[in-house]
Amino acid sequence: MKITVDDDFDLDKIINSGQCFRPRKTEDGIYRFITGKHTVDIRDLTKEAGEKNVDRATELEVSCSQNEWDDVWHQYFDLDTNYRKIRKRIPSDDLFLKNCAKSGAGIRILRQDKFEMLISFIISQRKSIPAIRTSIERLVGLYGKDGFFPEPEAMLAATEDELASCGLGYRCSYVYNAARRVALGEFDLEEMNNLPDDELFDKLKSIAGVGDKVANCVALFAYHRCGRAPVDTWIARIINEHYDGVNPFNGYGPVAGIMQQYMFYSAIR
DNA sequence: TCCCAGGCGATCT
């Protein structure tokens, strides 16, 4: 089925923007995304035709039905938000950000699975992105069904040796305890969707292994709190080198997280 | 082999 997206939309940038770890591009140029119990294969017909242009629409060929696209993937890719408009509203005196946004045009802030983001970003601390991917895929292999990310309940049966075999190292107890607390209902990740940003942030941080950075990543990439801007080593370096050590993200208001993604992508690519 | 990775918690001052 064909889908037209009349806004910034670049799947290569999305899967390489560090916000997701499982989506991949196959050798045939097909992008595979998985969220919850849904999988979709996408081809970018515009890119294949060599006609990719940030100011024009993108034609996609998707493997799912129109209903599934509308119910799942439309929201997942945040297609109700106009990124082009947001990107062009960046004031020209912030030249560094403007250049980052130019190189990152096409990135979207995905609405990803809450439990998957929580576990993934707990794992992410002090790991390279390839190493994060390896650990997550091992978790999926051990506790997931049919290639989907594990249910929290499935991880209750985990042993320390099994988790260690996923390369989690000292994060084993963090991952196990987070999964246990979600499985036992101590943390209702869906209910937390109703909390204001600050309360969501504090609640996430009450999980061992979740600090400022991980809590902001979960808030941004699972709860779509686009005013949150995670500060990691890359962003900290940018703040020091380009903003005189003063965190600029408060000034970006409700789109701070989007600006953070442009900068992060620009830094790691 | 060596170095460091999308940080965090504990333990200081």
Next chain:
DNA sequence: AGATCGCATGGG
């Protein structure tokens, strides 16, 4: 509050 330090593995 702010600074420092140890931490388990895996990529490059």
